[in-house]
Amino acid sequence: MKNFNGKCAYITGGSSGIGLEMGKLLAAEGADVVLIARNKKKLDEAAALISAMRRDASRRVLTLSVDVSDNKDVVKKMKEAVKKIGAPDLLVNSAGINKWADRFENITFDMFDEVMKINLYGARNMTHALIDSIKEKKGHVVILSSAAAIFGMFGYTAYATSKAALLAFAESLRYELKPAGVSVTVVCPPEVDTPMNYDEAKTLPPEGRAVKSLGGFLMPDKVARDILDAVRKDRYFFVPGFSTRVLYALHRFTNGAITRITADAVIKRASSKH
Numbered sequence: 001m002k003n004f005n006g007k008c009a010y011i012t013g014g015s016s017g018i019g020l021e022m023g024k025l026l027a028a029e030g031a032d033v034v035l036i037a038r039n040k041k042k043l044d045e046a047a048a049l050i051s052a053m054r055r056d057a058s059r060r061v062l063t064l065s066v067d068v069s070d071n072k073d074v075v076k077k078m079k080e081a082v083k084k085i086g087a088p089d090l091l092v093n094s095a096g097i098n099k100w101a102d103r104f105e106n107i108t109f110d111m112f113d114e115v116m117k118i119n120l121y122g123a124r125n126m127t128h129a130l131i132d133s134i135k136e137k138k139g140h141v142v143i144l145s146s147a148a149a150i151f152g153m154f155g156y157t158a159y160a161t162s163k164a165a166l167l168a169f170a171e172s173l174r175y176e177l178k179p180a181g182v183s184v185t186v187v188c189p190p191e192v193d194t195p196m197n198y199d200e201a202k203t204l205p206p207e208g209r210a211v212k213s214l215g216g217f218l219m220p221d222k223v224a225r226d227i228l229d230a231v232r233k234d235r236y237f238f239v240p241g242f243s244t245r246v247l248y249a250l251h252r253f254t255n256g257a258i259t260r261i262t263a264d265a266v267i268k269r270a271s272s273k274h
């Protein structure tokens with residue numbers, strides 16, 4: 001997809017953070033934007049912000065209150081949406097949570113399950129519900145994974161597992177969709193300045209906090225712009241941020257040895273301080 005003018009973008013997690021910034025940019029380029037999240041008030045506030053940035057008043061900014069982890073809700077509302085609004089050219093799976101970032105022994109089965117249901121099954125449910133219409137449009141599916149899917153992280157057994165599963169999901173999906181003319185882009189950002197981090201900070205152990213800083217800290221508008229460039233260039237795999245790309249290259253080149261030695265040393269220092 002070389003440009004987004006006249007295209008229709010469905011964005012889960014479109015009321016906040018990276019999804020919200022992608023909505024602003026897409027609307028400014030002339031796309032119709034459908035924001036999908038649970039909280040109606042947050043959706044309406046996001047829609048107002050995005051509407052103000054539309055390329056012209058004929059472009060639509062719509063909201064749908066959907067829990068992506070609830071497949072029945074997703075199937076029903078996506079069917080109605082495609083009928084009323086039209087099929088998506090672009091599906092951005094950005095909805096996600098990072099509650100319960102903590103040592104593994106402190107994460108109950110229900111906590112682990114909640115993270116998996118939203119982060120992994122949410123993307124599965126949305127993509128499954130829209131797959132036929134995306135194929136008709138020869139569209140593009142974006143999946144927000146995380147740098148934690150590549151490196152793992154202290155305190156992230158639930159979150160990193162959900163995000164690593166998305167990498168395998170995306171890779172498999174890509175093979176199936178390419179012959180149908182549908183592209184997939186999977187994105188692995190490091191820490192981005194969004195509300196997600198405030199939730200996570202409530203429980204993230206100091207060791208996790210220290211290791212996380214190795215990856216750098218990005219602004220959501222820059223990440224959103226870079227993701228849209230990756231879509232334009234039809235890139236499959238994209239790691240935003242220079243520091244994370246360097247770490248990723250080292251990780252691959254040394255089969256994880258360098259990043260593990262570095263993270264172990266950082267964890268040891270953080271533990272001794274606390």
Ligand SMILES: NC(=O)c1ccc[n+]([C@@H]2O[C@H](COP(=O)([O-])OP(=O)(O)OC[C@H]3O[C@@H](n4cnc5c(N)ncnc54)[C@H](OP(=O)(O)O)[C@@H]3O)[C@@H](O)[C@H]2O)c1
Pocket residue numbers: 012013014015016017018019036037038039040042066067068069093094095096097118122144145146147188189190191192193194195196197
């Ligand atoms: N921020 C980071 O540091 C970072 C780093 C790497 C990857 N990522 C990934 O990037 C994506 C976007 O994160 P962000 O930082 O932009 O987060 P954010 O600002 O916290 O936004 C999360 C969005 O997801 C929605 N959401 C959460 N649970 C949902 C559910 N069950 N159904 C529908 N919508 C739901 C939220 O709205 P409601 O709560 O109203 O539903 C909100 O719109 C996530 O997948 C995240 O894992 C983020």
